[in-house]
Amino acid sequence: MIVPLQHVxxxxxxxxxxxxxxxxxxxxxxxMLLIGIEIMLNAAMLVFVxxxxxxxxxxxxxxxxxxxxxxxxxxxxxxxxxxYLYRRRKSVDVDELTNQRPLGHxxxxxxxxxxxxx
Amino acid sequence: MCEDCCPDMEQTLFxxxxxxxxxATVFAISEKHPVHAIVYLVTSFFALAALFYLxxxxxxxxxEVIIYAGAIMVLFMFVIMMLDLxxxxxxxxxxxxxxxPALLLAGATLVxxxxxxxxxxxxxxxxxxxxxxxxxxxxxxxxxxxxEIISMQLLFAAVGAFYLGRRxxx
Numbered sequence: 001m002i003v004p005l006q007h008v009x010x011x012x013x014x015x016x017x018x019x020x021x022x023x024x025x026x027x028x029x030x031x032m033l034l035i036g037i038e039i040m041l042n043a044a045m046l047v048f049v050x051x052x053x054x055x056x057x058x059x060x061x062x063x064x065x066x067x068x069x070x071x072x073x074x075x076x077x078x079x080x081x082x083x084y085l086y087r088r089r090k091s092v093d094v095d096e097l098t099n100q101r102p103l104g105h106x107x108x109x110x111x112x113x114x115x116x117x118x
Numbered sequence: 119m120c121e122d123c124c125p126d127m128e129q130t131l132f133x134x135x136x137x138x139x140x141x142a143t144v145f146a147i148s149e150k151h152p153v154h155a156i157v158y159l160v161t162s163f164f165a166l167a168a169l170f171y172l173x174x175x176x177x178x179x180x181x182e183v184i185i186y187a188g189a190i191m192v193l194f195m196f197v198i199m200m201l202d203l204x205x206x207x208x209x210x211x212x213x214x215x216x217x218x219p220a221l222l223l224a225g226a227t228l229v230x231x232x233x234x235x236x237x238x239x240x241x242x243x244x245x246x247x248x249x250x251x252x253x254x255x256x257x258x259x260x261x262x263x264x265x266e267i268i269s270m271q272l273l274f275a276a277v278g279a280f281y282l283g284r285r286x287x288x
Contacts, residue, residue, distance in 0.1 A: 002128040002129055002132055002172060002173075003129055003132050003133075007132075007136075009235075010231070010235060011169075013227070013228070014140055014228070015140065015143060016227075017224040017227050018140070018143045018147055019143075020220070020224055020227070021147060021221065021223075021224050022146075022147035024216070024219065024223065025147075025216045025217055031152050031194065031197070031198060032152065034194070035146065035147070035155060035156070035159060035194070036147065038159070038190065039143055039146075039162075042163070042166060045178070045182075046166065046170075049178055050173055052175065052248060053173040053174045053175065056246025056248055058248050058252045058253045058255075058256040058257075059256065061175050061177065061178055061253050062253065062256060062257050062261050062264075064175070064178050065177075065257070066264060068178075068182075068185055068186070069271070069272065070268075070271070071186075071190065072185060072189065072190060072275075073272055073274075073275040074275075075194075076193070076275050076276070077275050077278050077279055079194070079197045079279075080279040080282035080283045081282055082197060082201070083197065083201065083282070083283055084282045084283070092201070092203060
């Protein structure tokens with residue numbers, strides 16, 4: 001171990017707090033919000049790799065790989081949703097996501113589907 | 119990682135790379151232009167990949183560069199350019215009342231962390247080196263089922279992304 005585990009943990013929690021701030025302040029732009037989630041997941045990966053290095057076990061690195069696979073899944077789905085949102089509302093504001101009509105409806109039934117909701 | 123170079127240099131490199139990561143992330147989250155933010159984030163991920171290499175995880179470091187900096191960030195860039203979102207003057211910059219609760223929460227978390235770290239907990243160091251061979255054996259023997267589940271998850275995500283991204287009948 002080249003540095004104490006505490007320093008790795010401090011760096012990871014700094015990165016996590018930066019990602020948290022990014023998620024909390026960029027509610028008007030869903031792209032920046034997803035970037036904040038990426039930063040937080042990277043901080044988690046750093047903790048896993050630091051632990052794997054500290055205790056000399058390979059499990060931490062494997063879970064970092066799992067986080068990476070999960071992140072690519074999440075990003076592909078979330079960006080598909082961003083494209084879906086933008087095609088209907090011409091906006092990337094997160095607040096617009098609360099008002100989505102269900103998939104498969106035609107354009108004419110949008111207003112009735114929205115207005116029928118309680 | 120490498121035994122022939124002196125440990126002091128590795129320590130210095132760790133702190134330099136940590137500073138680069140944090141500063142690039144700060145620039146990324148305070149940047150109004152999404153393309154600039156992503157370029158800062160790629161810098162941050164490269165520094166983080168070097169950190170992973172220093173922490174004796176060369177496999178994770180390579181995947182960090184290939185998947186994060188190479189694939190995911192390019193996917194973000196692709197969506198930004200496809201939807202023509204690179205006009206920061208159209209989007210509202212977060213105001214003071216959006217910064218305040220976020221900074222309060224982050225400050226509280228960091229103060230709690232500082233109090234925890236000031237207690238001088240000593241975690242016993244076990245000097246064992248994890249080689250890529252160990253990782254591969256454990257990945258495909260102990261966690262073989264997890265690999266299958268992850269591949270199913272990626273397949274489902276691809277199907278979902280195709281479904282969400284289709285043009286619709288127009």
